[in-house]
Amino acid sequence: MCFSLFCYLFVGEMSFIFMNSIVLKLADLMNHAGQDNSDTHHLQKCLGSAVVAMGPQRILELIPISINADDFTCSNTWLVPILKNHVVGASLEYYMEHIVPLAKSFQRAHKEVKKSVIGQDLQAHAQGLWGLLPAFCQYPVDTHKKFGSLADLLIKFLKKDSFMHQHVAFALQVLVNQNKSSLLPGQNVGEFNTCAQKDKALEFKGIPCYSNKTAKKNIRALGSCSTELLQALVDLFVDSLADKRLYMKDAIGCLASVTDSSITKDIFVSLLQRFEVVNSKGEFEKKIQDDETIDEEQGNLSATEKDIQRCPLMSLASVLVEGAGEDLVELIYNFVVDSLQGNHVTGQCEVYHTLSKVLEEHGWFCSSRFMELIDLLLGLEPSTDISSVRHRFACFHTLMVHMLEMSLEEQDTKAFLILNEIIVTLKDAKDEARKVAYDTLLMICSSLKDSSRVNAGRSYHKLISMIMGYLSGSSPHIKSGAVSALSVVVHSDAEVCLKIPDVVPSVLSLLHGKAVEVIKAALGFAKVLVSCLPAKDLQNVLSEVVSGVLPWSSVSRHHFREKVTIILEIITRKCGSAAVEAAAPEKYKRFVKTVFQNRHHKSTSKDAVATNTETSLEDSSIKRSEEQKHNDLGSFPNRQGSVHHRKRKRGIYKGPPDLRAPHITTGDDSGPQDAKRVENPKQKMLVKVPLRDKGEETPNNESNDWKTSMEHKSMRKKRKGALQTLSSTFKHRRHRKLGKQKAHN
Template identity: 25%
Template sequence: MTTMEAVESAESLAAVAYLLNLVLKRVPAPVLRKKFSDTSKAFMSILASQAGSSSTSALRWVVSCLATLLRKQDLAAWSYPVTLQVYHGLLSFTVHAKPKVRKAAQHGICSVLKGSECLFGDAAPEHHPAARSTAKFCVQEIEKAGGTKEATTTLHVLTLLRDLLPCLPAAATKTCCETLLRVMTLGHVLVTACAMQAFHGLFSAQPSPACLPAELNAQIITALYDYVPSESDLQPMLAWLAVMERAHINLVGLQKELCWGHLPRLFAAAMTCLLSPHPQVLSATAQTLKVLLSECVAPHVTDLGPVSTSASGPAASLCKMFRAVEEGLTYRFHAAWAPVLQVLRAFFEACGKQGHPVMRKCLQSLCDLRLSPHFPYTTELDETVGAAVGTMGPEVVLEAVPLGIDGREEMLDFPRSWLLPVLRDHIRGARLGFFTSHFLPLAAALKGRAVELAQDGKTLESKIYDTLQGQVWSLLPGFCRWPTDVVSSFKGLARTLGTALSERPDLRLPVCQALRTLITKGCQTDAERTEVGRFAKNFLPILFNVYSQPGDDGRNSAHRRAVLDTVRAYLTVTEQQMVCGFLQKASEKLSSPDSSEFTRLSILDLIVAMAPYADEPTLDALYHTIQPSLQTKEHGVQKKAYRVLEEVCAAPHGPCQAFVRSNLGELKTVLLDSLKSAASPAKRPRLKCLFHIVKQLTAEDEAFITALVPEVILCTKEVSVGARKNAFALLVEMGEAFLRFGPAPQEAMQRFLLLAYAGLTGSVAMISCTLLALTRLLFEFKEHLGPGETGQLLQSVCLLLGSRTRDVVKAALGFLKAALLLVDVKLLTTHVPTILEAVGALSDDMRRHFRTKLKNLFTKFIRKFGSVVEGVQGAQLQLGPFVTLRAAGRGRSQRPLRQAATRNQDPEALPKPRGDSMEEVLADSDEEEEEERGRRGPRQPRGQAWLKEGAGDDPLNFLDSNVAQRVLATRPGSSRAGRASRDFGVSEDGRLIIREDEDEDREENGRARDMDEETADLMQDMGLRSKKAQKRRFREEAGDEELEGDTASHYRAGGSGIHRPLGKEAAFGADYTSKVRAPYGTCPWGSGVGTSFDSPCAVVSSMPCPGALGAARGSCPEPRHSGPAWGCSRLGALVESWGCGVMSSPAPA
């Protein structure tokens, strides 16, 4: 403080004030309270002396210091006049002319009123002691400013009130709101907008009733109806809707009944907004109504009970709201039918269960509207009716709008058949008995009519009825989603479902889906699970028999998968004793010599599904039954036998875990002895078995893991993706096991890595697999590796870079890339020279083959270790080509700019070097700002408003209560069509030029794409991520890195081909056009197609072709077609377009 009083220059004062601003926040509150008088006096004197200064730095920081000082004062200090005097001094700066000072003061006032320490004590008041005087100051400033043209002070105060209104007491809030409503009558667009923002801030803060009582909230809502903007005035209408939405949401939290009383008027007013010509208003109106329904209506609609047209109170309000929205289906609102249907959908979702008596007529109107010709909103209408089905239930909906299908129709038009897919997708929580009583007879009648028509030879009519009965059966899974009467109705449906499974192959898919849905989503209580599980003795044998039936067609395969999934689901509600009985019979049939291979595989699939639910004695017998299958030479049987073990080892049930513990030694022996006899398809489940076995091992079993390491490492490059994933997972689990064995993590990991190092001395495939395994281990256990182990890994990998095998070098480069991301920078810095020397010693063939990987690797090294890389002389020699590539890339990116500048003869278009000094930089920025202002033209004044004239020749009545709707912030009749830009360019001859964004950006994104592809390869090799998502993105790129056959397509409409003037230079951005890869090995007359060409002329000159094309070689004029050569199948068209004569013989197909 002494320094601040002693300094003279404004810069020094600002620096000291800034330092004080930082320090005061950390000074204890008792110190600031004790020194308040002296400190505030010094601050106020500085504010008085600097108030008129052109520099704002000192003012803003002193204002911030003063706010911090006031915020630390206790409740007693605010009773002193000096404290309020200092506060009012700070308050006066909230309307300062300088924006930074004004914002600092407004922020300080808000922090004082919201975050003072006196508000958080035990005897804290509801509002700050200075809140009333603050509201009085704001009202006085607004009244003082009056209706001036600029209204600058009013805008500043309204900005302050936006944050302060939720902090004021109720009386002050009412006074301020009345002032806001009065100032909105001025018709000033910006003032009205800021006042709306203040109201929005008040309601969004959801203040307590001490600040905003429910009555005041309702009064503000009523008053705002006098300021409804015109529906054609875009921004004010959006603001009004947002304010009304927040006002009603706040009111429903204060007093629910009062809010419900005001909602019908808002819904009626909002429906008129749907007549607006602006699509933004339509979407905002629909969103407002949907939010009100979800926030104000849906949480309280259950308290209403059934709603009817004769209801009173809140139920009557709900009817009025729905009638207002239902009116939107009339032709008057035809342009807004899409948002109207969205609101109706929200209404059905919120109130359909209680309000369906008043909504049935609307459902009929919707169905009639759906049948009108060329109705454009069928999707939205289907979703709306679907919402009604989901909440009201299918019984209510079909009672209001019957299907009109009974199987005895004369005309086969079925106007309401569209309801069947809607019912299928939205039925939930319905009565299962309704399907039994209503839809089962209908399906039987439709099937009978289909059979009759088929017998009469009417195939088409029979197919229609057969399709309809299939659609009726497709409703069954929906009825099984959270049904309300499982215990009472399932027994009446079970026999029909069993018959359909065994006798109706066309119904197996919906029936199986229904059973699975019923078990997973319909059995919520123990009684329901018991009722469904009671019929397991009937359903499971049927499902077993269906699954065991052989079939070669794809339909049967899909049915078998569905049946097996249904078996798995039904076993979850089946008693264990019954499962054991089924397992015993399946084991007997598996051991029978009469069983075919298909039967044994099917039985093994069923055993895999049943094994986790059996008891321990049954599992022992099952294990001895399948043990011979583990050694069989039938790969399919062996794989499924291992799948049985996998399911048993992975099951969380007690009997399975007890079986694994009691037979752990034997399982280890069997799995280890089957190392050589295990077929490739069986490795995925076998590795999964080992994964679960390793989880239960102790330190005494370390020898078992040691014997497994070589096999697991080799499996990291198996053909099967699942085997690779399980191999990596098992590798990580073995590392975790060594950490459990101890004694210290680093020592345990060192022992485990020594086992993996042995693979580096094996075959080429073993070395490559070992490097992948080490990369994954580095990723998983980097925190447990000491500097010595990490350094040894890096040195070993650098030695392997000298291999002559590409697989080994590729794996080593992948390890180095992972090390760059995982290893500590300080540790890796010491090994950078060794790594770069090893990379630099690669042969020319290796460098050429892995040029993309090396380029990306060098880029990462330079970014991370720039100074270290520059110090390695050998690395500089190897970096040369890649630096050249980057320079060439920069040249390509700037080439279009240089070409455009050359055409325009504008030397200023080229990039200019910036000055080094601050003055030169500022001068450049000033020039750019002047140029920008010159291009944009004079700036339009803000806050413009327009008056909408009366209809015809009637004069505008300024005394009308609705005159506020005539003051528009949007210019009436203005059209943006003149400012719309063309989507496509036009060539000189009038043709459209269509450029693809992907083609234009391909060269810019090529480098990043290559690095993404390489990272995806590495992650896939490490078993961390699947590459399926990358395949679609890069499926047009060749997998071999040696092949590069890109040819640039330079076709431009109007500027190339037969329409172009010869000698015309390339178009701006021509270097960014698309590139295509020439096909390889498709030409029967030569090998020239497999070469990379720059133009189609090169394709012609390099291909030995028969007939007239061969005679025309050498004299062929400049080609008239500049598209890519796609192959010899289009050779005749190419020759004809190039003008080389007609071929004497047809082009080969």
């Protein structure tokens, strides 16, 4: 199988002449496999390689897909999934003139057949053949010649056949993106070739690529024939449910990017007029807080309905931005401003998203409307919706980078206002909002450090200086937010502390204050600093950090002592205990030594636990091996080393379990070692009698009572005599039993 696969891909189109017999043999094997597809994976792989090498037209000449008009039996329909995954570099004309008529024949048979099961199968086969459209749009060889005819067919699909909507949307994306990627220098031309890349067999054959000249011809053809097709897609988008709009929106964006901007603008204006967002003059309608019954009486949309319709319209506007000209950009921007200033509650996330796309795609617009954009955003009350905050901050990202690069005094004031909102959000109670602020700050830093930008290093240092300016503010909340911002910057770029030496002393100086919120943030900064800096660079700020954090080692509230301990442990691990001890002030050396000792005990205890674990494992394995040996001999050792034979001995009756007392043993040697076992004649149990060790002092009342002492001595003698009597009795019974056995023998 692997050899034939390699041969197809190596020989290429000539394999149709030399290897057609192998294709027929593989098809015969697939037909014999029937409905069982579990063992046909390698067959499908080889046939897929044949499709890549020969092309779908040659394959279908050798293995035709057909239907019998008399009994409605189908042949070779198993080839459809293989074609779907492997067709590349085919012809749009072949799809329209051969595949579409074949699918229609299956559809007609579906209407004629009487049995529902057969009819369902025929309809599935017809839809499978129509669904080959995206595959035939993988680098077709005749796009500039046949796209006009294909566009007419696609419009029919969009207006009639709902099952083809997703296939049409994906096919258009493939056509546009593959041609656009061929015009981009260094772009991976196979990036959008998702279907062809599913099979590893394509690694043997290079994925076809358009030349720059061919790609330009194809894009011109796509743009010239897209007016009616784009209108059909837009109409379908606004009339569809939300889940279908997702893939329709991407297709509209792709097609609009290669369509003339004036055509796209006319389509969008007609849509705004349809939903009464603009009047006949193209002016945006102002929202008036009147009774909605007036609109209902006149047959117009109510204010609430207009508000709801703005969301899909704004979503559509966001995908039209990429290929938009100046007029269309102005129209979209006016739509955004009207939505933000008109107190339209719904769709605010989409409004911010559309504005961020305009700022990203069209730098000229950002420069020409810069102050207006700043005033617009800062004049709005910040949203509480996380998605809206994310897109709002995306607008801030673009504007902030632009301001810092321009370096104008008036713009610096606006930049501080934007930075202020980001820093305040860093202290937000919601984790999602704080993460958005962190990400935005990191993106701004990354953009400013980009070497391709003008004055990249200077703009980046200016941003850090602006953040440090908040450290001298009066509000502890703003101070702690600024420290958190610097912590984010240091975590992503620790070298900033070396390039801007004032960063570390400025933050550590805040540790002399008393605001708890600021102290927490400053200790957090110190932890990030010592964690991110290499040991060599940490030596330069070691004395400042150690002397700055140690005064808070005496405060246990708010976990300050724990934070200081962690910071010292990190420094010790990187720079050594001697360096830390030398940098510590005299009054805190005792605490530093305690940290060293605890750190040493932790490491020692870990080693001890590891050693004990290994030892216990070894001991348990030895015990198991010994028990196995004794079991083989019919006995096993107990804990004291004695051996209990398996044969049951006649022993003393120990009584029922419910009569056992706390100091009564069951005879399994589990009692204390300082107890002797004697027989209780009443219960016939073994009673533990505690004995005193030699030299053990007795209580004062017993030492003064001579009679009591004598009674204890007599009791010991009686117990000793009872034990001897009991032992002799056992011996006598044993000898008598052995004598009886001998006499019997």
